[in-house]
Amino acid sequence: MKLISYRHQGREAYGVVKDGGIVDMSARMDHPSLKQAIAGLSINEMEKLAAAADPDVSLDAIEYMFPITTPEKIFCIGRNYRAYHEVLEDGGPKWPSIFPRFASGFAPHGEAILRPSVSEQLDYEGEIGVIIGKPGRHIPEENALDYVAGYTIINEGSVRDWQTKGTQNCPGKNFHRSGGIGPWMVTRDEIADLDALQIKTSVDGDSRQDGGSDMMIFKIPFVISHISQFTWLEPGDMIATGSPGGSAIESDPPKWLKPGESISINIEPIGTLTNPIAAE
């Protein structure tokens, strides 16, 4: 099942994607937002309600919002994919690279990602986004997926020269609307094998990333368990799980994103996240 948050005729709503449209759940349930619906363990109820209803609104008629409109936390994992046949030095990194981002660093599906006025080095990173479904702390790796509500697509957009100005990458990872999240989330049951997802990024139709999630170094259950050692994970929190090779910076010369281009990240069975690039 695909769950979406959206705006229609000025009203914020959430629902189930069905037959090119949306069955409006906010009109049928008491929860004011998808985050609260998930926290209220109402995924099964939404499935039943959606099965018995026709779409209320077409996908063409809405403005997309982040699937979780106000996530408390977005943790990102850096350098988490190896190349095919690559043997990592000393068996690979001991710990994942983890950094937080705020929602204001992203644009929803369909809205512009902004190329900053102070830098030309706007890059993309196509990533599987995990959405947490229930509160957890000190989560054992073997139970970690029980805490997942579903998955979305994250373009963990980065401004490369600002990533290396200080000792921390934060400035380059926090530019206003430099990434994307969406278009919706698929519930956990839709993905049987987390190692069998293919992340495909294209810019104006030109393929840039095409990597399999089997190349992930720190797997999703480990990452959830590891983060939950230091903080509570709450419903609606997101984890961007790292990006395969093919970012702009890896080309010579780098293929930085430019205003007027359009970037799409496809991960089946989630869908495709598309954003135009505009000048700030």
Place this chain on the structure above:
Amino acid sequence: MKLASFSIGGLKGFGAITDNGVIGLTGRLSGRQQTLREVLEADVLDEARTAIEGVEPDYPVDKVEFLLPIPNPEKIYCVGQNYREHILEMGYEIPTSPSIFSRYARTFVPHNGTMDMPSHSEHFDYEAEMTVVIGRPARHVSEADALKYVAGYTVANDGSVRDWQARGPQVAPGKNWENSGMLGPWITTADEAGDPANMSVKSWVNGEQRQEGNTSDLVFSAAFLVSYLSTFITLMPGDMITTGSPAGVAVGFNPPKWLKPGDKVEVEIGGVGRLSAKVG
């Protein structure tokens, strides 16, 4: 004026802290603001000033339970390695760009609160920091204009779990432990706090003084940091910037004087306030 968020009798609100007690302001301003963040968003500090003039306090300070000064900030940015003397003492070069990272609000406890001793680490440290509270949306503001966007100042302990800070290339895991830092007790408005480039910064553990510095020693001043951060993100009312910590942290002693359960940590910023909490 000193403005604090607190709960009393189970009700959350905000008010002014005076020498004689607390004047409750929740819902009392013309815009009926329910939170301090809403007051900053509405830019009505002058109205609050007028509202408390000649007014008798509603309750003694020891009757309120302090909350984080802004309980629900959108963003908190922190600066590392920012005191000149401390950097030189450690044998580092003076940086040309600040080291920026972020924390989520839930990693801080309010005044008189109890920090959580990390469950998987003994390397629990304190960092006394002068903290900027943003009053108006700020994007691409110059250093010369930056302080016009500051509502006031508060006090932080940027509490850190040192071994987790070194797990991976980014410090975030060691800086985002649940309830590992302190923030408060109140916001002292900019007109009353004095010059942010000349504030004393001190900390004590169980009454033993550990840190003593002055913001005049900052490599990157409050005004510079507001300007710098506004290059990549819109700073919003209620956002906070912790500006770094002088010498004297636990890891600097041989052997390190790590915090232990039962310890009392106090941080004082001259002209702003004194913040206190325990380790649980």
